[in-house]
Amino acid sequence: xxxxxxxxxxxxxxxxxxxxxxxxxxxxxxxxxxxxxxxxxxxxxxxxxxxxxxxxxxxxxxxxxxxxxxxxxxxxxxxxxxxxxxxxxxxxxxxxxxxxxxxxxxxxxxxxxxxxxxxxxxxxxxxxxxxxxxxxxxxxxxxxxxxxxxxxxxxxxxxxxxxxxxxxxxxxxxxxxxxxxxxxxxxxxxxxxxxxxxxxxxxxxxxxxxxxxxxxxxxxxxxxxxxxxxxxxxxxxxxxxxxxxxxxxxxxxxxxxxxxxxxxxxxxxxxxxxxxxxxxxxxxxxxxxxxxxxxxxxxxxxxxxxxxxxxxxxxxxxxxxxxxxxxxxxxxxxxxxxxxxx
Amino acid sequence: xxxxxxxxxxxxxxxxxxxxxxxxxxxxxxxxxxxxxxxxxxxxxxxxxxxxxxxxxxxxxxxxxxxxxxxxxxxxxxxxxxxxxxxx
Numbered sequence: 294x295x296x297x298x299x300x301x302x303x304x305x306x307x308x309x310x311x312x313x314x315x316x317x318x319x320x321x322x323x324x325x326x327x328x329x330x331x332x333x334x335x336x337x338x339x340x341x342x343x344x345x346x347x348x349x350x351x352x353x354x355x356x357x358x359x360x361x362x363x364x365x366x367x368x369x370x371x372x373x374x375x376x377x378x379x380x381x382x383x384x385x386x387x388x389x390x391x392x393x394x395x396x397x398x399x400x401x402x403x404x405x406x407x408x409x410x411x412x413x414x415x416x417x418x419x420x421x422x423x424x425x426x427x428x429x430x431x432x433x434x435x436x437x438x439x440x441x442x443x444x445x446x447x448x449x450x451x452x453x454x455x456x457x458x459x460x461x462x463x464x465x466x467x468x469x470x471x472x473x474x475x476x477x478x479x480x481x482x483x484x485x486x487x488x489x490x491x492x493x494x495x496x497x498x499x500x501x502x503x504x505x506x507x508x509x510x511x512x513x514x515x516x517x518x519x520x521x522x523x524x525x526x527x528x529x530x531x532x533x534x535x536x537x538x539x540x541x542x543x544x545x546x547x548x549x550x551x552x553x554x555x556x557x558x559x560x561x562x563x564x565x566x567x568x569x570x571x572x573x574x575x576x577x578x579x580x581x582x583x584x585x586x587x588x589x590x591x592x593x594x595x596x597x598x599x600x601x602x603x604x605x606x607x608x609x610x611x612x613x614x615x616x617x618x619x620x621x622x623x624x625x626x627x628x629x630x631x632x633x634x635x
Numbered sequence: 636x637x638x639x640x641x642x643x644x645x646x647x648x649x650x651x652x653x654x655x656x657x658x659x660x661x662x663x664x665x666x667x668x669x670x671x672x673x674x675x676x677x678x679x680x681x682x683x684x685x686x687x688x689x690x691x692x693x694x695x696x697x698x699x700x701x702x703x704x705x706x707x708x709x710x711x712x713x714x715x716x717x718x719x720x721x722x723x
Binding site for chain 2: 428547554601614626
């Protein structure tokens, strides 16, 4: 592992954490003044919470990635990948902002997110040879190109669909990034791929830790679609740019399972307002209970709550634990890949 | 064991199923289907490709179906855990 890049990446991560921690209180005041607030429906007091914290956090992420260009200097391979990451996340960021302000329909949101993979295709920063455990490197020239837009759009939408409780998305994303960074110790990826994963990964970890402080239970800020779509898109882009598609796919199993079972149960893409039955019922005492209606969407929260009603923070801890299980499986997959390709 | 922990273990089991079966399916595709018809040319090659992709497609749909059925089963089992003490 390149120590210089590692130190620079950790530095960007610390800068991201500090900037989000320092700037967020001012942003919360600004959002409240502007009326950018949403009701926290899972609490009995129904408090009004400042919205779209992702605007600040992802803004800081993009800014720090631009600083990263100073570190990589004349290395064209790494700087091109860094540019693709910046452009891809920026596209998801714009889609998120538009969705937060104008509320895109059920097809438009994932549809527009497909565009986040355009920089990868145009600048040819992908390797159509994904690496799998017990198989090694595979050749998927045409299939890979066809699947590429979904490698970015699926994590984006999956993160968005799990951003339903205080800290659920940010906490689980932190676990996914940690699993990704630990996997780097085992994976046989080149120095170029390692550099982009370190720069993009540590910076993302820093801003997520800062955002987590304000988004954890009881939340003082909501991430908004800007936050969740961009974080998911960043993970998808890092998977492609760093050739760790399988690792990210495994680490995101709870998120993908959540969106897959929702889509399966409501039979396709539907806007939130089109879904009549709520998956979860909020009681006066603050407990959340799973709906037993066969028409209610099959969400991960509903699955966790099926056996007994729980408090919001207990459900969130279970989501993190499930993400930790998939994170361990991702690291284990990386270890198998490393051992297999020895 | 508390019902909430039992439900959590079921969900963790589902993750293990998704992970393990995904590796098995990818291995089967790469070791059996990819080499199938590789030595052929012309119409025979096209036919082999159609067969290959059809089997892969059916396998994918069957896997997604099994995944969804297991998810439904976990919901049902969880709801049964909640109803059971009330009956007693």
